[in-house]
Amino acid sequence: MRIKFFLLLSITFTTFLFSQKKKGHPFGELLFSEKQLTTYDKDSTANAVVLYERGDNYFEIINGYVRLVKDYHVKIKILNKKGFDNGTISINLYHNNDSRESLKELKAITHNEGIKTILQQNKIYTKDLSERWKETTFTFPNIKEGSILEYKYKQISPYIFNFNGWEFQSNIPKIYSEFNAKIPGNYLYNRVLKGPLSLNTNDASIKKDCFYVDGYPEPADCEVLKYVMKDVPAFNEEEEYMLAASNYISKIEFELSEHRRFDGLNHKYTKSWKDVDKEFRTDKDFGRQLTKKNFFEKNVPTSLLTSEKDSLERAKKIYGFIQNHFTWDGKYSSYGRARVKEAFNSKKGNAWEINMSLINLLNAAGIPSKMMLISTRQSGLPKTTHPVMNDFNYILAKTEIKGETYLLDATNKYMPFGSLPFRALNHYGRVMDFKNESSWKKITPKHGSREAVIGEIKLNPTTKKTNGTLRIVNTGYRGISKHEEKNEINEEEYLNQLEESISDDFVITDYLFDEEKNTPLKTHEILTFELENSFKEKMVYLNPFLVKFFKKNPFLSEERNFPVDFGYKRRYTYMINIEKPLGYMVHELPNNKNIKFGDNYGLLRFSTQQNSNNIALSFDLTLNKTHLEAENYSALKELFKYVTSIQNNSLIIFKKAE
Structure with missing residues (x-):
């Protein structure tokens, strides 16, 4: 089967078709202008500035398997002592039980007026961050005011989902930032440019017969991309009164939409909300966790469900019961990690388990309630164009009583009925209605x-x-x-x-x-x-x-x-x-x-x-x-x-x- 490239038109900016030759700065060599730079005239407050940054992303067959490879190269000028913090570098690598990302060819040099101090390999450290993440760190040797810090590495990943884009902005300004990619036509990605800044270079071309897999007679074409931003201002993540920086930082995002295999099978990853609604009805962590009505009827006092004739007062009483019954463990949890019965019995749970229990109990009391998926303020706004389940890290209970809508969160023992904690005030969420279609719902604070x-x-x-x-x-x-x-x-x-x-x-x-x-x-x-x-x-x-x-x-x-x-x-x-x-x-x-x-x-x-x-x-x-x-x-x-x-x-x- 011969795979020809299908250019996915989900990106919102104009694309030009050009051929591209790989260019760049040779590692270990500095330009005269880089050596002479002592201040950055476009940001007088900058303590350090990225002189040059480039990433090349491509797919490669390694030991018979398709791997995602990223070559990264950067040069950073230290303008004063406050910029020394930029001399400590960390690189995170993901792994699971079956496979892992790896780091190869890591090299680093500190340039000081013609003198090169090379990072010794025994000064590179790796530690576990969590069950799934490792961190590789190093600190540049011999950092001084005026030093140029240069490093490069190759990252190899078995996870094609991790081809997720490039951040042009960071906490320090950048004079030049370049993202390159070569994507076989087998892999279709949604992409979008986010943030207020525009691209200086926006090139795309098709390279014929660029990707071969042993055992298949026909190669795939590739899309070759080059995106550049120049004079990129720093992004200050410590600004007061802001939503998550991920909403605003200038970057290009990629999301795997479809994988067209050489054997003719296709797997689509981007789904519609109708697809998600159908999955939720049977998923053990959502659909089934929200159908525990019988369990709650057996395990809470009967009077809680029946004594109050007024539906609003009954809902308030149930809300107060859940607040007092549970101790929130401080975790939000996410898709696939909620167990309502276990949490109820232990009287301790994450936000999903507590609010799922609230929804179940309201429904058991004859007060129709639904689950509302949201993202917290510090986790970014969820995409509205199509479902991306990783965008959501929190749920609320949504109920309607006497014609008025209430959004409820029982994790905080001091939060009155109908009020939401500050972390949940993130503009909108998705109400999951398993009988009808799910829909977006605006989040409006009940009070100031x-x-x-x-x-x-x-x-x-x-x-x-x-x-x-x-x-x-x-x-x-x-x-x-x-x-x-x-x-x-x-x-x-x-x-x-x-x-x-x-x-x-x-x-x-x-x-x-x-x-x-x-x-x-x-x-x-x-x-x-x-x-x-x-x-x-x-x-x-x-x-x-x-x-x-x-x-x-x-x-x-x-x-x-x-x-x-x-x-x-x-x-x-x-x-x-x-x-x-x-x-x-x-x-x-x-x-x-x-x-x-x-x-x-x-x-x-x-x-x-x-x-x-x-x-x-x-x-x-x-x-x-x-x-x-x-x-x-x-x-x-x-x-x-x-x-x-x-x-x-x-x-x-x-x-x-x-």
């Missing part, structure tokens, strides 16, 4: 979060101390997390942490956690305090923001090429009444501010008002938009510049009357 501080401050010239009270009210997500914080440590530790978070001079003299006013979504705290060091000779200097919502601006990057994601709406209010110290007059007050952000995206209001005896200060920051595209970043950064400046620099100064 508010932090409110209301207080009084009195300045006593006689004792030279500042006294007052603060009432701190947290609602929504902040209220839930406050309940959790309070129950994880004893009150003494909690108050010590609270004092330290305010200032070294702040001492709590009395404290009340007001249980009568608290709800699962709200906490009330009242504290009495003393504050020293406000009086300075004839002047009193007071920063009225004892509690700071943002001590520093979380948005410091010059620009941001991906969205800001808060997860839920947020509001911060601070209202303080300050009693003027006897014998003193107001010398200086901070300026009022009123800043609107976007089209009702956010609002900042700050004001001070005074009368004969008091000063009333009011601060209100409202963030109405949970997800902001990159074009809004500059305005958001400017807004938070004012937010942090107001909290840190709003001194109220009193002067002693003459």
Whole structure:
């Protein structure tokens, strides 16, 4: 059978057909421009920069078996001492009981002004990361400021699924990054370019008769690919308020769609949701794990399923039972690793087992509920074009009661009915309906979060101390997390942490956690305090923001090429009444501010008002938009510049009357 290449048109950018000759930088040789580079003018903050990076990926017959081979070569310039961390390299290799990936021809050189220091093979270390992964690591010798670190290796894999693409972006900038591939027509891959950056080179051609397998008379054609990006900016994975970096980092992804064997048999890997729905109905880890109605009817109190006539109250009671029955082991689990009965009996389970138990119990109580597959915020958004089951690492229970939809997660003992933990607020998921077709469902938080501080401050010239009270009210997500914080440590530790978070001079003299006013979504705290060091000779200097919502601006990057994601709406209010110290007059007050952000995206209001005896200060920051595209970043950064400046620099100064 002669295999001719079928060019899969799933990639969204234009492809040109050219022939390609393998070119590159000879290993161990440096260009004059690489030696001369001392700073990177496109990123003055860079501590290191990739000068040149190339990967060649191809299929090869080794010892009678098809193997996926990757040749990798890179040169990194160390610009200053902070860049030394880039001198430690790790390479992960996968294995199972039958086969394993291997690393060959690993070489590394440190270049220092014409002097080459070669990595010794006995300085290369391998260790087990997990049951399926090994890690090979080494550190370049003799690293200095200005060193060029060069290494290469060949990785051989028996897993054709591991041909999964190339990341052009990393934590340091790259001057040149090149990906090459030669793919036999037997293997069809979906592919997509992700991230905000564009390719500088985008070439593809067909090479005839390039792949032979012994025993078959006809060879296969190959697709030859070359993708290049130049002047690639660094991607900072430590940015605040972002979803998983994998959503935004510029890369090209490959996913095996079909394998056309030389013997004429074809195996398709990309399926439709109809195919997945059918598989789930009979799969022991999903379809069967969600049909344990009889087990739960026998193993929970009958009253749990029947005593509440109102369906919503019955659902809440069942939800609370699952929360209290299970202890979450902190694991999400994944496809093929869920055992509901065993987890229920042990009273401990992963997120899949706990929420599957919840779904089973709701169904047993006559409340129709379905499983919703999602990916957590730090695991990336699932693809919507076709099913990729590895995209999902978490499940929720989805139920509809009296015309209202509820998404439920019982892993957290403090999470109220209908609320989802922050990790689950990842925009959308797939509801598995085994009687009908599965469908996408948007994830919308049921509530936001508010932090409110209301207080009084009195300045006593006689004792030279500042006294007052603060009432701190947290609602929504902040209220839930406050309940959790309070129950994880004893009150003494909690108050010590609270004092330290305010200032070294702040001492709590009395404290009340007001249980009568608290709800699962709200906490009330009242504290009495003393504050020293406000009086300075004839002047009193007071920063009225004892509690700071943002001590520093979380948005410091010059620009941001991906969205800001808060997860839920947020509001911060601070209202303080300050009693003027006897014998003193107001010398200086901070300026009022009123800043609107976007089209009702956010609002900042700050004001001070005074009368004969008091000063009333009011601060209100409202963030109405949970997800902001990159074009809004500059305005958001400017807004938070004012937010942090107001909290840190709003001194109220009193002067002693003459």
